[in-house]
Amino acid sequence: GNNITLWKYESWLPVKKIVSLNEGGTPLYRLNNLEKILGVKELYAKNEGANPTGSFKDRGMTVGVSKALELGMKRVACASTGNTSASLAAYAAKAGIEAYVLVPSGKIALGKLAQAIIYGAKVIPIKGNFDDALRVVIEASEELGIYMLNSINPFRLEGQKTIAYEIYDQLQKVPDNVVLPVGNAGNISAIWKGFKELYEAGVIDKLPRMIGIQAEGASPLAKAWKEKRKFKPEKNPETLATAIRIGNPANWEKAWRAVEESGGMFEIVSDEEILKAQRILASKEGLFVEPASAASLAGLIKLLNEEKVDRDESFVLVTTGHGLKDPDIVLRNFKLPEPIEPTLDAFRRVIE
Ligand SMILES: Cc1ncc(COP(=O)(O)O)c(/C=C/C(=O)C(=O)O)c1O
Numbered sequence: 568g569n570n571i572t573l574w575k576y577e578s579w580l581p582v583k584k585i586v587s588l589n590e591g592g593t594p595l596y597r598l599n600n601l602e603k604i605l606g607v608k609e610l611y612a613k614n615e616g617a618n619p620t621g622s623f624k625d626r627g628m629t630v631g632v633s634k635a636l637e638l639g640m641k642r643v644a645c646a647s648t649g650n651t652s653a654s655l656a657a658y659a660a661k662a663g664i665e666a667y668v669l670v671p672s673g674k675i676a677l678g679k680l681a682q683a684i685i686y687g688a689k690v691i692p693i694k695g696n697f698d699d700a701l702r703v704v705i706e707a708s709e710e711l712g713i714y715m716l717n718s719i720n721p722f723r724l725e726g727q728k729t730i731a732y733e734i735y736d737q738l739q740k741v742p743d744n745v746v747l748p749v750g751n752a753g754n755i756s757a758i759w760k761g762f763k764e765l766y767e768a769g770v771i772d773k774l775p776r777m778i779g780i781q782a783e784g785a786s787p788l789a790k791a792w793k794e795k796r797k798f799k800p801e802k803n804p805e806t807l808a809t810a811i812r813i814g815n816p817a818n819w820e821k822a823w824r825a826v827e828e829s830g831g832m833f834e835i836v837s838d839e840e841i842l843k844a845q846r847i848l849a850s851k852e853g854l855f856v857e858p859a860s861a862a863s864l865a866g867l868i869k870l871l872n873e874e875k876v877d878r879d880e881s882f883v884l885v886t887t888g889h890g891l892k893d894p895d896i897v898l899r900n901f902k903l904p905e906p907i908e909p910t911l912d913a914f915r916r917v918i919e
Contacts, residue, residue, distance in 0.1 A: 573626055573729045579764065581725050585633040586662040590625035591729055593617040595737040595883070600851045601864075605871060609881035611742070612848075613734055616856055616889030620682060623730065623754060623887050624654035627716075627723030632658040634722040640714040641665060644707060646693075646700035647717075648750065648810050649679030650888055655716055656686035667713065669693050669700040674809050676857065676893035696804065697751075698815045718753030719817045727754055731761025734883055741771050743880035748862040748887060749779035749788060749822060749833070750811035756821035758885070759829060775883075777831035778876075779822060780866030782806035782838060782859075788819050789833035792826065807838045807896060810859035810888060832875065836865040842900060844868065848886070855890030863887075 573591030574584045594617055598610040615623035632655070635643050644667040645655045652668035652675075659666035668683050672692035683690050693700040701717060708715035718724060735741060741762070749755050755777055765771045781789040785804035791797060800815035816822065826833060836844075838858075845861035848854045863884040870876040890897070907913040 573629060573726060576729050576732050579732070580630055581722065582630055582634045582637055584629070585636045586658055587629050588619035588625065588657060588661060590618050590629050591733065593733070595734065596852065596854065598852050598884075601847070604851060605868065605878070607871065607878045607882060609742075611738070611881070611883045612852070612854055613730060613883055613885045614854065614856075615730070615885060615887045616860065620650075620654045620657045621678070621889035621892055622650035622654065623727060623885070624650045625658075626726040626729055627718065627753070627757075628654040628658040628726070630726035631716045631720055631722040632662050632664075635664065635714045635716065636662055638714065642667065642713045643716050644668070644704050644713045645716045646670075646697060646704040647675075648697045648812060649675040650810060650892070651717065652688065652690070653679045653682035653686070656683045656688035659688065660686045665689070667691060667707075669704050671696045671700060671812075674812060676809055677895055678892035697813050698800070698804075701817065717817065718751050724753055724757035724760065727757035728761030728764070730754075730885060731758045731765065735762075735765055735771060738883075741773050742775050742883045744776045744778055744831070744876060744882045745885065746778040746780065746863045746867050746882055747885035748808070748811050748859045749781050750785070750813040750816065750859065752779070752788060752816035752818040752822035754885070754887065755779045755825050756818050759825035774829055777825045777829040778866065778870070779826060779831070779833045780862045781833060781835055782808045782811055782841060782862060783835050784838070785812050785814060786835045787814060788816055788822060789835045792823070792833040793835070798823065806841075808841050808858035808862060809893070810857060811862065832870075834866045834870055834875075836862055836869055840865040840869065842896070845890070849890065854886065856886040857888040857890055857892045858896055860886040860888050
């Protein structure tokens, strides 16, 4: 494939490239089949599942771990719903430093857990959810001098903002809308920052609307925004899209500002709508993404049905993680047929 990596934008990043796994340069697909099905003029997917560890987190980690090395750090840590831990583990391995990852016990997708283990991180399951794990890792970093690489760490967002640069480079124009799932709310903030930097540098002369999608059972930001009231965390976030099963998004103010400044919006989708969107994206466009990533399509479908967005505009869905991260979800909702005899007859019967 191409060897365009995120470091093409080195001069726009706050650290020199020290550790890289050729992250970035991910494909931007034209979803021409879904354009016809949904009646949308221009629909794209920025496929972040094509990154080295299968999610957009690699963009933040190449910059964040490079910074850790520049600071002479020997130990890094994060709390994670899964992808951040998988990514931190890989970049720490490449960098030759120790990684400690705290994950909500029993609520992390199999693929992500396998990655964190095999890359050699110290995986610490927490009795509680992501929000509990994040609290512990912040205390640990203060007390024990372990470098914290959650998305509160600004260097993570610096890497993730390159999604905006690449969307502009690949489209050769600014899309009217960027639609993406929101959990800890780092990514929507980072992508908005990237577009604003291009705008302030005079590279682009318009800005996209930022549209953040949350899962019904874990939607503190979207609920507050839709009900026009102050943000308040949700105590027990619940969704099968475990990547965004977050009740107290650390970057909620930045995300709120991104939506306000861009004239965008938040929307809420159910787990059922997420699963339906995951299947449509795969079976109509050949794009298999994990449930949280499918929330972007589920959100767009809802907004189109509610006529809250204009189908004559252009939309980029940021599909944030590869479908293979969470194969369980698919197998749990799919009935395999019985095995057949190894004969042509048996095969003929089953395909008629
Ligand atoms: C596939 C996928 N899609 C969307 C999100 C939400 O992005 P943010 O709103 O920036 O948090 C995540 C986040 C995952 C973690 O927060 C973690 O791995 O700890 C993700 O893995």
